[in-house]
Amino acid sequence: MDRCTGDAVAHVTGAKLGRRSLKFMDYGIMAATFVNLETGKAFRVISTEDARDLASHYAPEVLGKYEQQLEAYKRMPDSVLFRVEEVEVPLSEFDLPGPTRRKVSCNRCGQVVRDHREVAVNGDNLCQPCANGAYFKDAREVTWPEMNWAPVSGKQKAAGSKRSEPLSLRVQT
Ligand SMILES: [Zn+2]
Numbered sequence: 001m002d003r004c005t006g007d008a009v010a011h012v013t014g015a016k017l018g019r020r021s022l023k024f025m026d027y028g029i030m031a032a033t034f035v036n037l038e039t040g041k042a043f044r045v046i047s048t049e050d051a052r053d054l055a056s057h058y059a060p061e062v063l064g065k066y067e068q069q070l071e072a073y074k075r076m077p078d079s080v081l082f083r084v085e086e087v088e089v090p091l092s093e094f095d096l097p098g099p100t101r102r103k104v105s106c107n108r109c110g111q112v113v114r115d116h117r118e119v120a121v122n123g124d125n126l127c128q129p130c131a132n133g134a135y136f137k138d139a140r141e142v143t144w145p146e147m148n149w150a151p152v153s154g155k156q157k158a159a160g161s162k163r164s165e166p167l168s169l170r171v172q173t
Contacts, residue, residue, distance in 0.1 A: 001030050005047070020097040035089050037096070042089040045082050054080060092116075106130055 002024065009015065009032045015022035030047035051073065055065075058072035073081065094101055094115040103112050106127035119131035128134070 001028075001032065002026070003030075005030055005032070023095075033087060033089060035091070037091075040089075042087050044085045044087045046085070048081060048083060051076060051081050 006024065010017075010022055013022075013034075017024065031044055033042055033044040035042040052069065054076070055069045055072035058075045059068045062068040062071045100114045102116055103114055104118050104125045105112055106118065107124040108126055108130040111127050113125070113127045117128060118125040119128055120126075121131050129136075
């Protein structure tokens with residue numbers, strides 16, 4: 001899930017998108033699955049929709065909607081806050097944290113596609129946007145003169161060298 005729960009899970013567990021230890025699935029459901037990569041055991045924790053409505057029952061003396069929810073969630077038993085399922089999570093080596101295991105270039109746009117996310121279409125390897133469409137549309141590559149700016153290293157600064165000449169602009173139509 002996204003929204004605040006996504007950040008909460010990342011913060012509490014230390015799992016990160018950048019390490020590939022956290023994956024985002026956009027189901028619109030407030031749930032998180034925790035997989036032990038050594039044992040394969042996995043548990044899916046699902047937020048109940050009841051907890052919010054029960055806040056006044058668990059913290060009747062607390063005024064303010066959000067203050068009451070905060071206090072009530074601390075008092076509620078796990079069984080009111082969550083349902084938990086033991087689940088199987090099929091994972092291939094291409095889903096795991098660690099370095100990229102495979103790279104291919106899309107035969108249409110040239111973009112490198114990692115870890116088997118390419119799609120085979122009539123013998124071509126295509127990236128998913130080329131094969132199936134994407135969440136964006138009408139992509140037009142843009143450049144600007146300052147795009148060629150690069151930090152000057154300490155040595156170059158000392159020698160008084162100027163910024164390198166801009167490379168020629170590339171515009172893809
Ligand atoms: Zn492509």
